[in-house]
Amino acid sequence: MGGMRFEGSDNYVATRDLTLAVNAAVTLQRPLLIKGEPGTGKTMLAEEVAAALGLPLFQWHIKSTTKAQQGLYEYDAVSRLRDSQLGDPKVEDIAHYIVKGVLWQAFECETPCVVLIDEIDKADIEFPNDLLRELDRMEFHVYETRQMVRARHRPLVFITSNNEKELPDAFLRRCFFHYIKFPDRETMGKIVDVHFPDLKKDLLREALEVFFELREVPGLKKKPSTSELLDWLKLLLAEDIPPEALRAKDQKAAIPPLHGALLKNEQDVHLFERLIFMARQNR
Amino acid sequence: MLVDFFLHLKDRKLPVSTKEFLTLLEALQRGVIGHSLDDFYVLARAALVKDEAHFDKFDRAFAEYFKGIESLPGMDKAIPEEWLRQSMKRHLTPEEQAKLEKLGWDKLMEEFEKRLAEQKGRHAGGSKWIGTGGTSPFGHGGTHPEGIRVGGKSENRSAVKVWEKREFRNLDDQVELGTRNIKVALRRLRHFARTGAAEELDLEGTIAGTAKNAGWLDLHLRPERHNAVKVLLFLDIGGSMDDHVRVCEELFSACGSEFKHLEHYYFHNCVYESVWKDNRRRHTERIPTQEVLHRYGADYKLVFVGDASMSPYEILYPGGSVEHWNEEPGAEWLTRMTTTFPRAIWLNPEPEHVWQYRQSTGLIRNLMGNRMYPLTIDGLTRGIRELGK
Numbered sequence: 001m002g003g004m005r006f007e008g009s010d011n012y013v014a015t016r017d018l019t020l021a022v023n024a025a026v027t028l029q030r031p032l033l034i035k036g037e038p039g040t041g042k043t044m045l046a047e048e049v050a051a052a053l054g055l056p057l058f059q060w061h062i063k064s065t066t067k068a069q070q071g072l073y074e075y076d077a078v079s080r081l082r083d084s085q086l087g088d089p090k091v092e093d094i095a096h097y098i099v100k101g102v103l104w105q106a107f108e109c110e111t112p113c114v115v116l117i118d119e120i121d122k123a124d125i126e127f128p129n130d131l132l133r134e135l136d137r138m139e140f141h142v143y144e145t146r147q148m149v150r151a152r153h154r155p156l157v158f159i160t161s162n163n164e165k166e167l168p169d170a171f172l173r174r175c176f177f178h179y180i181k182f183p184d185r186e187t188m189g190k191i192v193d194v195h196f197p198d199l200k201k202d203l204l205r206e207a208l209e210v211f212f213e214l215r216e217v218p219g220l221k222k223k224p225s226t227s228e229l230l231d232w233l234k235l236l237l238a239e240d241i242p243p244e245a246l247r248a249k250d251q252k253a254a255i256p257p258l259h260g261a262l263l264k265n266e267q268d269v270h271l272f273e274r275l276i277f278m279a280r281q282n283r
Numbered sequence: 284m285l286v287d288f289f290l291h292l293k294d295r296k297l298p299v300s301t302k303e304f305l306t307l308l309e310a311l312q313r314g315v316i317g318h319s320l321d322d323f324y325v326l327a328r329a330a331l332v333k334d335e336a337h338f339d340k341f342d343r344a345f346a347e348y349f350k351g352i353e354s355l356p357g358m359d360k361a362i363p364e365e366w367l368r369q370s371m372k373r374h375l376t377p378e379e380q381a382k383l384e385k386l387g388w389d390k391l392m393e394e395f396e397k398r399l400a401e402q403k404g405r406h407a408g409g410s411k412w413i414g415t416g417g418t419s420p421f422g423h424g425g426t427h428p429e430g431i432r433v434g435g436k437s438e439n440r441s442a443v444k445v446w447e448k449r450e451f452r453n454l455d456d457q458v459e460l461g462t463r464n465i466k467v468a469l470r471r472l473r474h475f476a477r478t479g480a481a482e483e484l485d486l487e488g489t490i491a492g493t494a495k496n497a498g499w500l501d502l503h504l505r506p507e508r509h510n511a512v513k514v515l516l517f518l519d520i521g522g523s524m525d526d527h528v529r530v531c532e533e534l535f536s537a538c539g540s541e542f543k544h545l546e547h548y549y550f551h552n553c554v555y556e557s558v559w560k561d562n563r564r565r566h567t568e569r570i571p572t573q574e575v576l577h578r579y580g581a582d583y584k585l586v587f588v589g590d591a592s593m594s595p596y597e598i599l600y601p602g603g604s605v606e607h608w609n610e611e612p613g614a615e616w617l618t619r620m621t622t623t624f625p626r627a628i629w630l631n632p633e634p635e636h637v638w639q640y641r642q643s644t645g646l647i648r649n650l651m652g653n654r655m656y657p658l659t660i661d662g663l664t665r666g667i668r669e670l671g672k
Contacts, residue, residue, distance in 0.1 A: 028315070
């Protein structure tokens with residue numbers, strides 16, 4: 001995997017520092033931890049890197065109840081109990097009741113592969129610690145069948161976090177880290193271009209104007225992010241809204257059409273409408 | 284080679300470890316980056332810093348270290364500081380600047396290396412050599428539109444580096460406090476317990492039950508885990524607290540979505556014999572504090588939010604309240620509350636360094652047994668840790 005390099009893709013605009021962090025992780029075969037505002041493309045990164053490098057992707061989405069063990073394997077004791085009561089001959093071999101987890105599947109993969117551990121901070125605080133050795137050595141022991149599972153090729157591991165919990169230092173020391181900061185206007189233009197290549201120039205300009213202005217509105221509980229902008233543009237295109245309709249400056253503070261796609265919080269919508277109302281009165 | 288750099292980061296209190304430093308060296312050795320200081324900056328940050336809250340600190344440390352002795356890694360040529368010292372400065376007219384030809388980046392690097400090799404002594408002014416105040420693309424304080432700045436302060440801003448922009452300034456955990464950050468901090472207070480309807484399979488219980496049942500399947504269920512922490516929130520409202528409305532609102536809304544058992548009450552400056560739940564009806568619908576003390580169990584955690592800025596009389600003397608005649612001093616009520624709810628903290632939206640100048644802040648702090656924390660992410664985290672003890 002040493003010779004591989006990621007340079008962004010047709011569907012994903014990667015800034016220079018992001019590609020550098022990815023390449024460092026690829027070259028040194030260390031996990032890459034990605035943080036950033038929600039909706040800035042953390043999860044998409046793994047998919048795009050896998051696609052760009054032509055590697056299979058194994059995804060492991062973490063929930064608050066996910067245990068580290070589930071990524072390795074699970075022993076389905078209940079099925080075995082049931083089979084034993086039904087007199088099924090399968091019951092003799094415990095291996096029939098070992099269910100492989102995402103990491104096991106990735107370790108078994110014939111080619112190098114990409115593993116995404118999505119939203120690791122959702123899990124219990126001990127979760128990352130329980131995976132330390134497995135991610136470091138890329139091997140683990142199956143207690144039930146007394147077998148050792150080793151990765152044929154060290155997979156490229158992407159880990160995303162929303163910062164809901166602090167990750168243990170020992171875990172962090174083993175990763176590269178990149179924080180996806182919110183794209184500036186220029187990068188955002190590129191991102192939109194990649195998603196909607198046919199978008200009219202003036203519509204894009206007006207839309208970005210509205211979008212960045214909206215992000216500047218003080219007191220919003222959740223600022224609209226990249227994914228919300230893309231959804232909104234999709235709606236604008238579907239409804240065939242002309243660019244002039246977005247030009248708030250002409251009509252002085254009109255409510256942008258379909259703003260529900262950008263503001264997802266009732267209080268934010270109220271706040272926004274109130275501000276617009278006040279702006280109109282001051283006209 | 285970069286040991287000094289590493290020690291410098293350590294010196295600036297960045298939590299970097301030897302393992303991470305070795306990773307950085309390995310990455311350099313494996314040629315992850317080319318000969319560019321910008322790339323080195325990004326790589327060093329990805330390898331050494333694991334929390335965006337430390338990015339700003341890293342940027343500052345990086346700028347400090349690479350100021351003066353700035354050398355491009357891999358080029359193996361340090362530029363003597365003395366030789367770069369700003370001794371002379373030429374001010375060019377815009378016309379003159381426009382005349383300077385613009386070189387492409389690759390060409391620029393190439394030229395730079397070439398001249399590094401050619402150059403012998405210190406150089407200032409002129410238009411070819413590396414030095415200060417000249418019009419050559421190299422050196423610093425110069426006016427070439429696409430120059431590479433080497434050390435020193437940027438004056439014309441055309442070669443400003445990322446780490447001097449300090450884009451991550453407001454991510455430092457001392458300052459920013461958004462609803463989301465507060466939620467994250469509050470989450471540390473989670474205390475999971477199993478109560479309510481049994482709907483999750485208890486595997487150990489099932490196995491044990493089945494074994495006891497001589498092999499016949501005996502399913503056991505148990506209730507799901509959820510956050511069982513209980514919080515009593517007391518908010519100071521009005522007067523000097525008006526400056527802090529936004530941050531208090533944020534705290535309040537974050538609490539609301541984070542805790543199932545959350546009760547809030549308002550008070551003004553200090554708690555006395557009654558509090559209220561609705562600010563619009565604060566004069567008609569007051570709740571005796573005594574009732575609050577009786578209603579909730581000692582397992583509730585008590586959180587005061589207030590700036591503790593008032594006249595000391597309001598705490599120490601009967602009748603000291605600015606709003607009404609209070610029979611007993613505020614201190615008495617405060618002590619009563621912290622005795623009933625031993626897990627208690629006071630969050631103060633005023634910055635920590637001004638506390639010492641206010642007598643009342645000191646008094647409240649003493650009454651709270653020093654458990655007063657600033658209303659920043661860092662303070663909240665410390666406070667939550669205290670509550671969790």
